[in-house]
Amino acid sequence: MQVTETLSEGLKREFRVVLPATELEERLTSELATLKDRVKINGFRPGKVPVAHLRRLYGRSVMAEVVQNAVAEAERKIVDDHQLKLANQPRFEFPEDKDEMEKALDAKTDLAFKVAVEVLPTFELVDLSDVKVTKPVFRVPDAEVEEGLERLSKQNRPFESKGEDAAAETGDRVVVDFVGSIDGVEFEGGKGEEVPVEIGSGSFIPGFEEQLTGAKKGEERTLAVTFPETYPAAHLAGKDASFAVTVKDVLAPGEVTIDDAFATNFGMESLDAMRDAMRGALQRDYDGVARRKLKKVLLDALDERYSFELPPTLLDQEFQGVWQQVLSDLQRAGKTFEDEGTSEDKAKDEYRRIAERRVRLGLVLARIGETADVKVSDDEVTQALIERARQYPGQERQVWEFYQKNPQALAELRAPLFEEKVVDHILSQVTVEETEVSKEALLADFEDEAKGEAEEAAGEKA
Known part of the structure; x- marks a missing residue:
């Protein structure tokens, strides 16, 4: 197998792979010889089927496997010899001339094909020690705890x-x-x-x-x-x-009295214990909002410090995913771009910038996580899968089996866990200042912040 680099332009690489006819013949003969000991054909004793006869019966199907194996081998050779980190799956181009391809499959001529790949950009990680981010903090007041208990009692009266x-x-x-x-x-x-x-x-x-x-x-x-x-x-x-x-x-x-007896109906030892549980639940919700805001600020800081070429195909795939969601949302709402105060071209420009940001931040987070040796354990993925299955009451088993049988789907559960761990690692390197804020200040623009976080989903692309 001969592999020659024919293009090195930015993040694009192209290679020409040639499998000489003699090598094709050798690989085919070797596979047929192995097959001879496995197949049973009427009129022949096991292991005594002539290779020529096997070639007439199975030559093309075996040659297809030979070519498939050669393609995989070429990909490994390209990656290993050139020490490449691929941004996506390689693209293979075989001869369009049918007669030429037929001759190659008969091992009568060389098989030449092109392999096009895009590689991940190389960039240096920047020092973040000078980065300062503010984390909003809201402490749940007693009055809100009591309001929560009142709502709970009203719902269960x-x-x-x-x-x-x-x-x-x-x-x-x-x-x-x-x-x-x-x-x-x-x-x-x-x-x-x-x-x-x-x-x-x-x-x-x-x-x-x-x-x-x-x-x-x-x-x-x-x-x-x-x-x-x-x-x-x-x-x-x-x-x-x-x-x-x-x-x-x-x-x-009817009337409900909020007392110890009321608390025991919810499995609590006392009303005080129920108050603590209510406070904890409310605090977790507000802390979640604060975390998302802090993360958004942190990602903004990262975005300002990194600028590098993005893999074109990876960027296009990301944009297409974003754009199809935009079109779907408009169709579901029965609206047009004009209804949203924009045009299709302007919207495309806006969402392409969002796609660029997502890809860039995804690559940065992946690189930081790799350098810091951030790992997500199998137990953590299993716990995430359990939580996902709980979201579909009555279908838990089907959800569980779906993820177990689909590595890609399981990887999508692992990705946000990885992202949060990388964010925690970055937060340990920067200065985080906590600022007490009101509930109104914490929740201000929360919908926009949540939308921004959804638009990032950076780690999921890492």
Whole structure:
């Protein structure tokens, strides 16, 4: 096998690989000789089948394996001899001339093919000791803990029927059957039976709950509502609809006393223990927001300090993934770029910059993690898989088996774990200053920050 580099331009490399006809013949003969001892053919004793006969029967299929093995060998040779770190899978180009390819498969002429690869950029890791980042800190006040307990008690309070002639009021639970229609035509997902509706909870589309005020058991009503423009189902967003409702019962909420007995219903030893658990849960949520904001600031600092050429194919793949999601979101919302105050070209430029940032940060985080020997243990991946399976009640086994059988999917679980460990490593190298902030300040622009983090997903591309 002869391998010759024909192009070295930026991160692109191309090689010409030649397998002489004599080598093809040798490899084919060797494989057929091995096959002779394994196959059983009528009329021949085991191991006594002539190689010429085997060649007539299996020559082409065996030669296909020879070529496949040669391709894999060429890839390994290119990587090892030139000490390359590939950015993606190599691209192989074989002769387009059918007759030439046929002759090569018959070992009557040399087989020449091209291998095109893109390599990862080389760059020096910068000193981050001068980087200062601020971590917002919000301590959960006692009042918010009590509010959390109040919400929990409200969600778990008992309801009792108010009787035949009692009218529904705000706070009551009305059990209804309903059928929704638009322009007189019933729509998918617009039908329900024995559905509890708590008036004033804001759980249903605007206007639905309010129009049940004053309803009595056995009463039939038609509710006129308008789906919000931002409704997830695009075919319903912004549409006027009517719901034919039959009231099955009207229930009034009972009282719940927040005490030790209430706490024991949730498996807590006491009300104080429940308060501690509530405080911890709330604090973890706020700490998660603070972590995401801190991470965003840290990634911004990294982005400012690194600039290098990106593998074109890797960048294009990243952009295509981002862009398809953008188009899908617009279609689902029934909107256009003009509705968003931009044009398709401007949006493409914006999201290409996002793709560039994601790829660049992904490469930086990967390099930092590699240099620092950051590892994700199998136990940590298993725990992440357990958490993922729990997100699909009733389908845990199928989810588990899917990931176990798909290494790529399992790698996608490992990637964010790796990313967070690398971020922790970087945070240990920079100066982190904690600043007490209000709840409003912590949550300010949180949706934008969350979107930015989703746009990064840097480590997942590492």
